[in-house]
Amino acid sequence: xxxxxxxxxxxxxxxxxxxxxxxxIHMGEKAENKQLVLEIADNGIxxxxxxxxxxxxxxxxxxxxxKIGLGIPLLKESALKCEGKFSIYSExxxxxxxxxxxxxxxxxxxxxxSIGDTMITIISANPNIQFILLLDSIKGEFKLDTEEINKTxxxxxxxxxxxxxWLKEYIDEGIQNIFGGVLNEVDG
Amino acid sequence: xxxxAELDEIRKKTLExxxxxxxxxxxxxxxxxxxxxxxxxxxxxxxxxxxxxxKRNLQNxxxxxxxxxxxxxxxxxxxxxxxxxxxxxxxxxxxxxxxxVVLEHIANGKVxxxxxxxxxxxxx
Numbered sequence: 106x107x108x109x110x111x112x113x114x115x116x117x118x119x120x121x122x123x124x125x126x127x128x129x130i131h132m133g134e135k136a137e138n139k140q141l142v143l144e145i146a147d148n149g150i151x152x153x154x155x156x157x158x159x160x161x162x163x164x165x166x167x168x169x170x171x172k173i174g175l176g177i178p179l180l181k182e183s184a185l186k187c188e189g190k191f192s193i194y195s196e197x198x199x200x201x202x203x204x205x206x207x208x209x210x211x212x213x214x215x216x217x218x219s220i221g222d223t224m225i226t227i228i229s230a231n232p233n234i235q236f237i238l239l240l241d242s243i244k245g246e247f248k249l250d251t252e253e254i255n256k257t258x259x260x261x262x263x264x265x266x267x268x269x270x271w272l273k274e275y276i277d278e279g280i281q282n283i284f285g286g287v288l289n290e291v292d293g
Numbered sequence: 294x295x296x297x298a299e300l301d302e303i304r305k306k307t308l309e310x311x312x313x314x315x316x317x318x319x320x321x322x323x324x325x326x327x328x329x330x331x332x333x334x335x336x337x338x339x340x341x342x343x344x345x346x347x348k349r350n351l352q353n354x355x356x357x358x359x360x361x362x363x364x365x366x367x368x369x370x371x372x373x374x375x376x377x378x379x380x381x382x383x384x385x386x387x388x389x390x391x392x393x394v395v396l397e398h399i400a401n402g403k404v405x406x407x408x409x410x411x412x413x414x415x416x417x
Contacts, residue, residue, distance in 0.1 A: 106331070114336060254300070268300070
């Protein structure tokens with residue numbers, strides 16, 4: 106994957122497949138150890154211990170069209186190649202949490218990419234799922250909750266293009282406010 | 294600074310337009326959005342489809358996503374599913390090709406034969 110936003114888009118597909126109704130995406134700066142952390146948590150069906158122990162292996166997948174699943178192994182690779190960390194927690198019927206950490210100034214750290222594009226892509230295709238985006242750094246916090254957006258919209262569909270366009274601009278602004286100057290790819 | 298007041302404005306404008314639309318079953322546009330599709334560039338394709346459908350004000354067209362259909366080497370894959378269930382599969386899509394498909398196929402009913410999976414497989 107070229108950037109973290111594409112990894113997020115990919116990992117979120119797993120949550121959708123697991124019938125999640127709430128998906129939380131958290132990106133934060135851990136200033137004390139110069140890391141960027143990414144957490145994607147869902148309330149989907151979860152995995153049993155057997156599947157969980159195999160899930161980081163590319164030859165594990167729940168899909169039936171092919172015998173290979175690369176979403177999780179690719180994210181793990183992206184984290185480990187910049188001296189980061191990767192872990193995954195899951196409990197059946199409760200949900201799954203994928204955690205990755207990246208050393209911010211490592212030369213092999215992927216740029217964050219367009220988080221706004223990823224968010225509007227998943228929101229427009231899954232309007233019935235509640236998505237929560239949380240961003241934080243020493244500069245502050247940003248939160249987007251599609252349930253709150255839906256309350257403001259009162260009956261207008263969140264998939265209306267004008268709404269999606271506003272959401273993208275809103276998120277882009279959040280990224281700039283929180284990560285501007287913190288990540289070298291985001292202008293301060 | 295983006296504000297919720299702006300969102301409320303969008304809501305009011307949209308409500309005025311919605312009353313003009315019908316609820317008839319329409320065309321479904323489905324983009325393959327598994328690891329293979331994403332890595333091959335499915336996100337910009339989906340965005341171009343949404344943008345173009347909105348720009349041309351096409352009613353009853355929904356753009357959504359699906360998993361891997363097993364033809365990873367042909368990603369990004371886009372399927373157009375008509376009201377009657379018949380479908381056309383476009384392969385190796387780009388944002389530019391997506392704009393063409395919306396204009397020629399969805400708006401004007403003319404299938405872009407050169408972009409279909411059949412045309413791609415015939416090259417072999």
